[in-house]
Amino acid sequence: MLSIRRFTVYIGLAACLLFTFGYFQSGILRTAKANYPSHIPTVVQPAGQRPTQSVSPKPSRFRWDTVPIRFPVQDVTPLPTSPPRRLPQVQHQFSPESKEREIERKTRQSTVKATFERCWHAYKKHAWGHDELGPLSGGVRDGFGGWSASLVDNLDNLWIMGFKSEFEEAVTAAVQLDLSTSTTETINVFETTIRHLGGFLAAYDMSGDERLLDKAREFGEMLIRAFDTPNHLPITRWKPQEALAGPQEADETVLVAEIGSLEMEFTRLAQITGEAKYYDAVARIIRLFEAQQQKTYLPGMWPVTVNAKNADFTQDTFFTLSAMSDSLYEYFPKMHALLGGVEPVYKKLYDGSMATAIKYNLWRPMTPDNADILISGNVRASAQDPATLDPQGQHLVCFAGGMFALGGKLFDSPAHVEIGKKLTDGCIWAYKALPLGIMPEVFNMVPCDSRLDCTWDENKWRSEVKNQHADSGDIDVDQLIKTHRLPKGFSQIPDTRYILRPEAIESVFILYRITGEEYLQEAAWDMFTAISNATETHLANAALSDITFSAEQLAQGTTGGTTQMDSMESFWMAETLKYFYLMFSEPSVIDLDEWVFNTEAHPFRRPKVST
Template sequence: MLSVRRFAVYLGLTACFLLLSGYFRDGIVNTAKANYSSRLPTVAQPNGQPAVQSSSPKTSRFRWATVPIRFPVAQLTPLPTAPPLKLPQVQYQFPPESKEQEAVRGRRQAAVKQTFERCWNSYKQHAWGHDELGPLSGGVRDGFGGWGASLVDNLDNLWIMDMKSEFEDAVRAAVVMDLSTSTTETINVFETTIRHLGGFLAAYDLSGDRRLLEKAEEFGEMLIRAFDTPNHLPITRWKPQVALGGPQEADTTVLVAEIGSLEMEFTRLAQVTGEAKWYDAVARIVRLFDAQQQRTHLPGMWPVVVDAKNADFTQDTFFTLSAMSDSLYEYFPKMHALLGGVEPVYRKLYDGSMATAIKYNLWRPMTPDNADILMSGHVRATDQQQAKLDPQGQHLACFTGGMFALGGKLFNQPAHVEIGKKLTDGCIWTYHALPLGIMPEVFNMVPCESRLSCQWDENKWRGEVKDRNTDSNDIDHLIASHRLPKGFTQITDTRYILRPEAIESVFILYRITGESYLQEAAWDMFTAIVNATETHLANAALSDVTFSREQLAQGNTGGSTQMDSMESFWMAETLKYFYLVFSQPDVISLDEWVFNTEAHPFKRNLPT
């Protein structure tokens, strides 16, 4: 993304926090039911030899496909059978580049690849088979079941970057992972779906290696057991050992993105295997979103928290495109592309939700340079008349630029491409506004009264700073002590955790518009990030991006801002999008491929 995606930035809802509190656990759970245990899994070393890390020298023969289904589906929903439609062209018709342009692009792409290789080699040396490498300590983290999240997440990257020998080593290790073991008692079904199932499927689509498809099916068999409930809706924070012990039912408190962002991976698995059960599992969820779209407190959108046990997605009053909702909306145009435009529900869901979001969630910030940019905020609404905007910005919300741009092309809505440009430009602006050239996780600014015209008002900004920061009456002291660049009224989360969303939208918008300033923006972002995050091993998340380089150099930060964290999406998404923005446009063309929310490319269903 737990923003839903990736360990959320922050959760304003107590219920959501309680949902998440059990997920951040390290170590090995000692309980076991049936043949399912929580020991560390077996993986292969880079030389292809097995490296058994479990308490037993034998790999379990347990297979999820053999676990009986307690609540079988009476009639499966089949994949659409109509021939794919000829959808509008997404990518810009790039003219031939000059030798100078080719040389600059090539140098920049090589720099990105060099950073990836450095991180990959450190992971290979210090954390092979584990979920994540600690970029400062060289230690390991296994918060995603211990199923090599960084390994699986980067299979497609190794192929795309033409690291075929490394790809083969990684495939050999990945396909022998033992799903009868886990390092966590609770599995995040969403994260496992987008990282592992999505990772194996993308690598299969790229390489055609059937070992990867077989492993994708094995993950699918495990994950679909989370759907084995009376109403066939999934348990998004799922305890496999509990499931093996008896009947289970969906939860009453579920994050909307976690239940609403499974369809791309399950649909692609159905497409490549021909088995309807994968598509059926997610199609019934989509039908609920469709049926309840106009029955929420902000019709068109769905709230952050929904009730899966009672199949009610309407009761909560908090609406956002950002953390905890993000990929729900992102998947509407992408599913339209994946299915070749033959399932009309996805356009309906996109059109209805984006019309509401444009009206209530998007806002123009007041900036010193009067920049014509947009951001996406939160809305609390008991009804449309009472809808109240919180003008908050999030790094995670930067995906919205790419979503609007892609939706605008696929659905022939030029106005949405323009909205996507302004949202992307808003993230680029925020990167430039911070002293390190890196955008913070969460912040607030002053919303303009009009999106058409907005003039900088110093006094208004200073007054808002005082209202949002009550620890002093001295406004100049507040601005200095909180290190607030002009325009920012509060920075509530100063971290940068190696997120991909800004470069994701820069990449998508560049491929759609061909505008060269986007490549320049991407290079500025890349160099700023690498300069601040590089460690002796790899790249580290930052705790505070509001310090200047001079303050960092002088040690006036109260300690190092680098954290011992490098989530798998740093290599899998952030570096992939940086690499692709400097690739030839036909490398993973958006007219032939569509990315899941973990940047794994799936082949689009195209007309013959």
Template sequence: MALLKRYGVYTALAAFFLYTLYSLSFPYQPEGPPAQQGKDSHDSKKGSNPPKAPLPPKSYNWAKLPIKYPVESMVALPTDEPTPLPKIQHTFKEEEATAKNIRQTRREEVKKAFETCWRNYRQKAWMRDELKPITGGSVDTFGGWAATLIDALDTLWIMGFKEEFTSAMKDVEKINFGSTPREQVNVFETNIRHLGGLLAAYELSSEDRLLKKAKEVGEMLYHAFDTPNHMPISRWDFHKAGAGENQTADESVLLAEIGSLSMEFTRLSQHTGDPKWYDAITRVTHVLEKQQGSTKLPGMWPIVVNARKPDFTHDNGFSLGAMADSTYEYLSKTYALLGGLDPVYKKMYEKSMETAIKHTLYRPMTPSNANMLMAGFVRVEDSTPTLAPKMEHLACFAGGMFALGGKIFDIPEHVAIGRKLADTCVWAYKASPAGIMPEVSHLFKCPNTTACEWDEKAWKEAVASKADLSTEKDPLQNIANLRLPEGFTAIDDRRYILRPEAIESVFILYRITGEQQWQAAAWDMFTAIQQNTQTEFGNAALLDVSADSPPKEDSMESFWMAETLKYFYLIFSEPDVISLDDYVFNTEAHPFKIPKPKA
């Protein structure tokens, strides 16, 4: 997960907390914040009078509610014979007995971790969005539509928990997507977790009830596009829309939230034969394509865009990381999902990656002088791009994105870049005292990406400058108090919230190259995560991975079972289990079948 992916927890507060962190190096000011995620409508206010009993939320039949701004002419869904893609996955040789035994043993350990989480979710948080892994409580964060249940359905199937999958079906059918106690719904999160999860589980199981539920989600989300210019509302007022009130798209929208709906909407149209979802998302794609060369960093789009005008060019902050990530991730993947029939996604991928390589990638300086890369954050002032060498756990998806795009579009340079990006994330895990990389940090940037020798004195001076130790009598002696591994100049956010992006890229690099070093790295990552996050009821987010014993937070996002454990399981599975030649993952790790030409 890509939110974003994957982007992770994508409530407005979390998103803009991170956005502030990313802008520490320069005072970047977007046009304005997106609307905040609304609190539960039944939350009581403080006061002397006792709170009134909450009214039951209204329920809407989205399929029958009239559209206020109907589309006059639909964009047709491509139905021609798909074009064959190049081979993506490595051709694996027969496995040695010892290696097979080790791999299977590790796979079973991952499976046990999932089983513990699922069992306790079912016993203590069933039909709620998330389990609290320390107290055994529960919380609704995404509409109250059993996010963990739906997010984990395809993982259940892939891991072989078929009885649990079948048993859960009757409760999945009961979920009412016409009702929520929340004032606002995050369209992006609902799309990648609920719509994506239902579609993938349907494709794996051929269970028609899942497609029916996916269509219910699609009918709901389609109403978020019911605006005068047909641009979607990302933080959507569910009840005002249900009441038939007029809607307009927002002036400040996160790029990832408007640009990462293409896979799921396309797939729903492909399965139902109804082009309206493909039409809806293609209108966003056309704006992205038309304005791609007119931004302040031509080829890429800024993190904040104006959907009301629509103007995707005005702002000046650019990144492959949080709040932008999955828009770029979906370019090559939607191309594959459409069978190569819409060349605009190839065009946008190649243009955006050309710019990203030139302006956002940098080489970190490390004691081992390893030839690695990371994607940073760029601000453009007076037509001059300035790169801040940040490292986000979210940005670790980029290694897999480059490697996969390099295979799909036959660009070997991108595969090599993907390897270097994934190497940096593996290194960041190993460098951390807990064996887990932090959420957000800064690295010591090399002068260029070709040659770089470790300079300890220069690194310490950079740390002292960034930490503002200028008033200290001996600033270099105080660096140890900052708890920074060599090569890090700052750690802005020391948390680990069970994110999947690093193992996602490690998995993709393993399946593309066949090199066992990626499996070894994955096992080190998994054991470190288990050792530090395991609780009585599941796995908990960590508050500080640089501490000797990282303190835990009572939070286990649905992507832990949907993405993180799924990728760990798949890297230790046989290569034909969800082969990259047959499937493409959405940013929540839900696999969709790649259409193939008829034999």
């Protein structure tokens, strides 16, 4: 039963919320059309239906910091106060390069920069103020609230690449974003955190422009309202209008990456502003991961879906480092660096989860050249059934090579650096194996019985191709291989797309900065050349629906139509081109001992150790 005092407070709160809701509803409900899933853009609005002149968003009149908290936190977790420790050196000690090597590197860097500049100008001309550009139609996409995702995502890129006048123009527009309206009824808290909050924080860390910090605070105030639930766990697919109308609860089914990959951005905001509430919001989630790490069906790791309403992270039976889990694990070593090594929980979470992943998820594929490489797959495990590997590879899980290499350096584990190298080499191999020189979104291969000794067996591969296409009836294996355009080693390619993803070049870049091995620069250039050749449009660069065709087939028009799709997600410029650019930059540009990247490639400044 409510006390008289609390009931009075609730009456006042309700009146305030009704007034606020009526105002905010006029904006957000008027423009909201549909929910959107993670990394899936909404339909392109054709160019002919847009105003011909770009208009900067109006400044926000509605402010989330005026909205009362229904479930205030009583025991706020403070930021660690211990001075940062001197962590092991991450970046390789590069020797002076030859003049010829320097010329080649700078030429490649200029080529990447020109690609970025071309895409940026196309976005500015055709989609300014919108989330994304349709690279074929010149239309726009607004699947991330209509809050200029491509613009905010690339603020730090403009600074890094030296486009200072464009940076100033972009900042002026970005700080006017209006959070009282949204193009989507549902806000993906994870995507908004990594793209918008992360983008503003990184640009502030680089430039020191206080306007960017003010806007980061504004996004932070909005996003932390998704944590205003009885157990303080966030609603990851959050409807602001419902939050304003009444109490909310966390959902019973939540992707583990979306609830477990908010800590870098919220922690950095807390570090800069001194407001512990942001750190507290994510610290309590991490405590749950720690408490339940050994209680899942695959102890050490957590399943793909968790119950946030009941704070139970143990019941699902699907475990992976791939899609829907990825950045949960990626953030463990990165948070260790961001906090200067003073919070031991992140090493514990990393050590425990990676020991399990190494044992169950990593596998060596059988290849025609007997390559000594690794791929990370999926595992099913339950109380009744032992852990079973699904030997699937994904482009998205190519981040794992960089994660292992970084974790290996930060936690002084050379074996993990070597695992990171083999995982990264696996992605490089997959790029080279396809006719366009680009790896697919999802594929299957034949796992070796041993990671130490694996010899190519053509009959075994052909048999697995037949097994993977059992629904094809009595079709001859040779015909299956031809019909599905399967390079040797691949038994199935269920998703033939390339959506301009950054994960492979991300790991190539991190591993290069850690080891200094020059073959990685050559691999990166081959990847960039292949991607550019296949994805360039008259405006920018486009995702591909099928990378199993050869360049000759595409040129001859025998594919049944173009494989280019009218999609260019903001991470193409913000991540993929950033990593390619940094691959050919001087090692002092975003030194890994001074910066740490969030999962959207936004660099945050690491704490300095006093001498």
